[in-house]
Amino acid sequence: MNYGIVIVSHVPELAQGLPKLLQQVAKDVPITAAGGTDDDEIGTSVTKIMTAFADNPADELLTFYDLGSAKMNLELASEMSDKPIHLYDTALVESAYSAAALLEAGVKLPEIEAQLAPLKIK
């Protein structure tokens, strides 16, 4: 099973910027992102999230989000997706960074989730 990461943020620049930070320590982990509404306004878009799921070459996805509607739209999208999706209510930057670094090191999912647990903030 290979794992990828999906970042969802209200702001396009935030969604595009965070993968740069992650990719620095996880160059082999597939990371895609969905930021802003369909018109690139501040908000989230189910369509963009579905695209980020489909564009990610991994079979199973770990997803991280910023606030509010990002989670609800992530859940809606994961109900429509064929890939298994894991959603974490954790501090966005720290937990995505942690997951990326651990995936790169070949750490198994339960161990990664144990590492993420104390970062739960929402």
Place this chain on the structure above:
Amino acid sequence: MDLALDQATKWLELFGDEIEKNKAYLSDLDTPIGDADHGFNMARGMEAVETSLAQKAPADLAGLFKQTAMALITKVGGASGPLYGTAFLEMSKQAAQTSELNSLLAAALAGIKKRGGAAAGDKTMVDVWEAVLPELAQGTLTDAKIDEAVEATKPLIAKKGRASYLGERSKGHIDPGAMSSGYLFKALLKAVA
């Protein structure tokens, strides 16, 4: 009572009109405790609903609610999109079994609560739905009671949504989603009258 397709269509039309008329006000309510976009989000969504229904006239209640849900889910862009979208999606599923109004709305409320995780008292649209549904079921719902339910969100401290990040500071403001849900139920009363 059973909800007929023409009543439900009327309901959505009236709701769309009310949203359009009050979009600036709804966004003003969303200013002190949110990001000032609730009215514009909802207006964009209801416009998409109108376009969708004009393009393809739904054959039945389930179809009407499904098209409404998809338009709201894909076009709103804020929390109210997946929330109202899920409400209509659940009504669409329920409409396959029954067109009884109270059971449709009960399914909708369960969907909103599942999607957003809010309970009564969290200062969200859920407060209005929780107050209104039993009154509607008993046939005692009036516009005044809807206003009361909306107004009752004012003193609450928000536990969900953007306003929750303000803590105590969220007190003293009407929740914008509660207000738009108030419009939804007033439109319903008019449509089934």
